[in-house]
Amino acid sequence: MRKSNVTLRQKALSTGKISLYLDFYPPILNKKTNQYTRREFLKIYLYKKPKNQFQKNENVQNRNNAEMIYIRRQNELSKDQIYSTFEKEQLELQRIGLGSFLKYFKKLADKREGISFQIWNYSIIHFEAFLKGQDICFKDVTITFIEDYKDYLLTAKSLKKNGNTLSRNTALSYHNKVKATLKAAYKEGKLRTDINAGVDSIKEQESQRNFLTIEQAKKLFSTPCSNEIIYKISKFSLLTGNRYSDIAKLEWSEIEHIENDGHYVRFKQKKTEGLQTMPISDEAFETLGERGEPHEKVFHGLKKWDMYRVLPVWLARAGIIKHFTFHCFRHSYATLQLSAGTDIFTVSKMLGHKNVKTTQIYSHIIDKNKRATTARISLK
Structure with missing residues (x-):
């Protein structure tokens, strides 16, 4: 710790008086403000041009008072140099503890x-x-x-x-x-x-997660939709489990194909900021349409307002009467995968969940006695 020096200084004021203050170098910690400072104004003043003996006497008294404070501060700073390591650590902890x-x-x-x-x-x-x-x-x-x-x-x-x-x-x-x-x-x-x-967390309340059965999904995607982009992103979400936010920002550079392995989407999740490498089916890839330039949006021209406007009408035309938002396609992906026998850890990875406990919410929806099958989601 570098030793701080203190100097008694004065500053002429426009009022005709002189303000006395202490100057510290390097700066010291002000325990009241928890900030480092170089100056301590003593609120002690001298007459610049004393007019009588009374003012002269007051100048002498005030300067003596300032000198006493100066000596006291000097002693305090000297004491700091002989603090033990433990004492210095405690002082630092006190300083940190005063932070906001x-x-x-x-x-x-x-x-x-x-x-x-x-x-x-x-x-x-x-x-x-x-x-x-x-x-x-x-x-x-x-x-x-x-x-x-x-x-x-x-x-x-x-x-x-x-x-x-x-x-x-x-x-x-x-x-x-x-x-x-x-x-x-x-x-x-x-x-x-x-x-x-x-501190224990607030216990989560299980919320209702609406989803489509495979029969409802097939019925929906066989029903004409007034907006082609909404149709495409809905189908892509149900086939991959992707969120709207990730689909909306998806670029062609993030769509890759590995020979003898298939298609992948590589992107940074907007919600969790986690990097995601996710295989997608040929059916999901076909939904994307003709490949564009690398930095071009896959679903160019997508407007969120169109989704709010089109989706409810499209569902009604398909005869699906339930409260259903776009995010429910992601719920549908999870429940359909679990229903089809995909293990919960794989589903968790595909959804980009950091903790499998998040995915377990979907398993509560599934009939535990449902017959296991190797079939996977297909809308064909």
Whole structure:
């Protein structure tokens, strides 16, 4: 640790007085602001041109006071040089503990993109509401504090206009962002204990996942669709399990063919940012149509609004009456694969899940006593 020197300096003011302050080099830590600074203004002033004996006496007294503070600071800095290694470590821990947990939370959120950034941002808004406009230092973050925040989320109102209470799974998502921040802070040494490990997650509520049976899928894709691109991306999603976000940004450079092996899609998942190498069937490849330039979008001209407009009408024409969004094609892929006998670990890899527990949600939908078969999905 480099020794800091302190110098008593003065600065002429426009009022005709002189302000006395201390100058530190290198800068020292201000424990109140948790920031390094070079100056400490003493709020002690001298008359630049004393007009009488009273002002002269006051100048002498004020300068003596400033000298006393200067000597005290000098002694404090000298003491710092004889701190033991342990004492220095404790001082550093105290400094870190005064850092803003909220500011660190926002810093991690800024590294996210797209939908992930929006979810982190909503989580921060609720965290700030829980803090009631205050901040919180790392040293004040405890298991009890995080448990209280969890209780808050379970009764908090949604930020949407309807003002309903947050769904359990939304509360879980926001709570997990705080847990991820706790985990990162502990790893970086900003927290002295692994608080994340001591806090249980909010239990996930199993949500309804609508899907198409193989009979419904065949019926749908034999029914004319008013929009060719919507038809293609729907079929591609059901045959591969790809999300809309990944399909929308898919480029021809990400479609590869390996001789004697078949077709592959190699891309970075938008939601998880994980790299994915996924084999696709010939039937799925045929859905893509004529190959374009490497950096050209596979589904050029795709508009998300068309999907919202076309999909419900198309389903109705096929006689499929159920609440069904585009993401349900991904659910359909998972359930059809499991129904056909594909093991859950393979399905998990194909969906790009980081944890097989995520895939197990689909297995609950499947009739466990259904006869195993080697057949796979085909719409022909």
